Amino acid sequence: MTNFLENKRILLIVTGGIASYKSLDLIRRLQEKKVKVDCILTESAKKFINPITFESLLGRKVYSNLFSLSQEKEMSHIKLASNSDAIVVIPCTANFIAKMANGIADDLSLNVLLASNKIKIIAPAMNTNMFNNEAVKLNLKSLNKMNVKILSPKKGKLACGTVGTGKLMEIEEIIEKINNIFSPRELSGLTAVVTAGPSIEMIDPVRYLSNFSSGIQGYEIAKSLHNHGAKVTLVTGKTSLDEPKDLEIIKVTDAEEFYKICVSKLPYDIFVSTAAISDWKVKKKFSNKIKKNNNEINLVLRENIDVLKKISQTKNKPKLVIGFSAETTNLINFSKNKLFKKGCDWIIANNVKTQLVFGSNYNQVSFITKNKVEYWRKMKKYEVAKKITKKIVNFFKKNKLIL
Ligand SMILES: Cc1cc2nc3c(=O)[nH]c(=O)nc-3n(C[C@H](O)[C@H](O)[C@H](O)COP(=O)(O)O)c2cc1C
Known part of the structure; x- marks a missing residue:
């Protein structure tokens, strides 16, 4: 808080x-x-x-x-x-x-x-x-x-x-x-959708593809935007976090569900894509539990729907679209590419190889826009959320979208 x-x-x-x-x-x-x-x-x-x-x-x-x-x-x-x-x-x-x-x-x-x-x-x-x-x-x-x-x-x-x-x-x-x-409610009148947590892509009825995202960063951003007066919908994968009060929470599982909800909420002003949505899913889900056979199994994966790209390129795109990137190499270059390829406005990049991000209360991120990169010091995730919120407020002020 x-x-x-x-x-x-x-x-x-x-x-x-x-x-x-x-x-x-x-x-x-x-x-x-x-x-x-x-x-x-x-x-x-x-x-x-x-x-x-x-x-x-x-x-x-x-x-x-x-x-x-x-x-x-x-x-x-x-x-x-x-x-x-x-x-x-x-x-x-x-x-x-x-x-x-x-x-x-x-x-x-x-x-x-x-x-x-x-x-x-x-x-x-x-x-x-x-x-x-x-x-x-x-x-x-x-x-x-x-x-x-x-x-x-x-x-x-x-x-x-x-x-x-x-x-x-x-x-x-x-x-x-x-x-x-007492919160400065500079964002009142604005609507925001924030995604958080991991996606779960089912392989068969008992097994799935997922990742270690804890949801902490996304939840902190949702709370911070809410504290500044925005009407927030938090679209969340499975986490063990307490549900923040006073904001709409929609629980989802896989990338398709994340997308369906994010698109159904349009139009809105701010989209923050913090969720770690799997890049891949199995080409065909097995309807029954896969049984052991011959020591090996081949799973064919195909690319998942890209929620951030879809929302960035939709006709009634939110006024501000922010993506997160987690990389293990070439953090800034890969993240910049992501920004241009997807068409979002900002990327918050974190290196998940050199620091423990998943499940930690701390994060060290870089803030990337089309023409600049800011390296932020390591701080608590709620502080990162506060800093991002400040940037969002300034963006809406600068563009005269709020007073
Ligand atoms: C043991 C006891 C407990 C009381 N608890 C309450 C209470 O929880 N809420 C309440 O509205 N009044 C309660 N009262 C009544 C108030 O004390 C009483 O209305 C008093 O005039 C309130 O004065 P004040 O509003 O100026 O503080 C209680 C009275 C006694 C004797």
């Missing part, structure tokens, strides 16, 4: 619910992401957790009293409102939701919220019946209309012993959502 939270300032309001203690974990994780966190506790929150726990974690005072002369002198409530990049209320009680939705300002936190025009995010947590109560639903609807981002509670076992919706979203997911809210 690209960290868009670095150097951001977040004001965390903790309200008085059973999940209040989880905000401590949230603070710790935000700090790991280099976020500067300020904190307000409601009077009820202080009944669940002692401010001193927060103060020792933050290394400074927490706020809570609207009428405290010393607190107001140190940081006025108006300054607290304007100082942060976002205000997050985690966990957010039913009571607090009602007050926020109605513009009530009877404590420090609610005054700060009213006085702030920054991004507001809440993560409600409460008993299921409370969450399903019409009053709470109406209040959440009002907050949604006011552009407050609501991180909806999950279904699960609640502190009161019941099972139902009302459990605070997992802290890790909360961080991911907040991070996404």
Whole structure:
């Protein structure tokens, strides 16, 4: 996950619910992401957790009293409102939701919220019946209309012993959502298809031709484009990776299937062909398991459909087509040839002989266009994805296809 939270300032309001203690974990994780966190506790929150726990974690005072002369002198409530990049209320009680939705300002936190025009995010947590109560639903609807981002509670076992919706979203997911809210969405309005992972070409019902592609690089690119606002379809061969959230994922097996999906999605703006699609398939698949015979078997292979070439040369070609090449010799020459022969715009080339690429989290690639070659240092695959995304954003900006 690209960290868009670095150097951001977040004001965390903790309200008085059973999940209040989880905000401590949230603070710790935000700090790991280099976020500067300020904190307000409601009077009820202080009944669940002692401010001193927060103060020792933050290394400074927490706020809570609207009428405290010393607190107001140190940081006025108006300054607290304007100082942060976002205000997050985690966990957010039913009571607090009602007050926020109605513009009530009877404590420090609610005054700060009213006085702030920054991004507001809440993560409600409460008993299921409370969450399903019409009053709470109406209040959440009002907050949604006011552009407050609501991180909806999950279904699960609640502190009161019941099972139902009302459990605070997992802290890790909360961080991911907040991070996404901060992502620069320069690619919003654009659509992208990214292929990833290996193809599998069946030989007989139990055997196949494939390769060692792990899918990591393609998944990172798909996530990065999504984080920058593009609507992404990830067309993926078999991998053991977690499915990225919030993007369309289509699982395929062989080259024909990769092609069928990629072509059916046209028109789209960006095509990134990261998948390692087999150059060959057996000329004729065996319908039954091949039996041992005479020590040898001749498999006749024929060239597979070339997905990158087909998409590059189609009439309604995406505005930007990016291919990947994995070579063991002559990396730059072979990759340049590939670029011209197929008609794609860029090639990301990696040498799979001199470095372990398959399954590794690291990659050292060269970035090749029609008239230049850039040698990039070895970096994590998510960093490669970030760098490619930056190039994509610049391409669309330069060609005035986005603002
Ligand atoms: C033990 C206990 C647990 C509570 N847990 C929750 C909760 O999870 N969610 C909620 O909305 N209210 C919960 N409440 C009720 C709130 O504490 C109460 O509405 C309070 O006024 C909230 O104040 P605040 O919104 O200013 O923090 C709980 C109350 C008690 C006594």
